[in-house]
Amino acid sequence: MIRIAIVDDQELIRDGFRLILSSQPDLEVACQAADGRQFLDAVRRDPRIDVALVDIRMPVLDGLAATSALAALPHAPAVIVVTTFDDDAYVLDAIAAGARGFLLKRSSGRELIAAVRTVAAGGSILSPEVTAAVLARVRSGRPETLADVTAYGLTSRELEILTLLGAGLNNTEISQRLHLSMSSVKTHVSNVFAKTGSRDRVQAAILAIRAGLTVPG
Secondary structure (H helix, E strand, C coil), X not given: CEEEEEECCCHHHHHHHHHHHHXXXXXXXXXXXXXXXXXXXXXXHCCCCCEEEEECCCCCCCXXXXXXXXXXXXXXXXXXXXXXXXXXXXHHHXXXXXXXXXXXXXXXHHHHHHHHHHHHCCXXXXXXXXXXXXXHHHHHCCCCCHHHHHCCCCCHXXXXXXXXXXXXXXXXXXXXXXXXXXXXXXXXXXXXXHHHCCCCHHHHHHHHHHCCCCCCC
């Protein structure tokens, strides 16, 4: 059973998420919170929360501050930042604070359920749709150059993998595009993470975009 916290100051959003998630036999909504402080208190009381859907803009303590504060707590849940395109300036900060990915509030119920299961299994969420709106902001920050990426010692295949991660492709899509087995893709992705010091797919994608790596047309 995957136990979930829903953190949003809008009751309608919380209720909608709860109804969708509770419809699945393997998902349980463990708690709901209207702000980041309530959320942190809930995590302290219940160390068995696996995944948290966290809004960014909330009173008392916002989602970014709450996500950062989780680092000091044992058995912290994996955070999925739930955002609108208006929040995209904050999403990268949330990922840097430890979030495992981000999801649009207007995502379908199927996407919400899949995101929770993916993160609970140790994965991360990087929707190509969100990538287009959010990660473009990376280019306005301090740029990473291709020379910097080359210094990581990636093989040509690993550089291809990093480029496709930057485009938001999942392992299945990478496997199909490069005609590789899934086991080979997983090995290459793990090598990319290890060599670049990326915690997950999100950080690797940010690196790829900063370096200007683009998928050939």
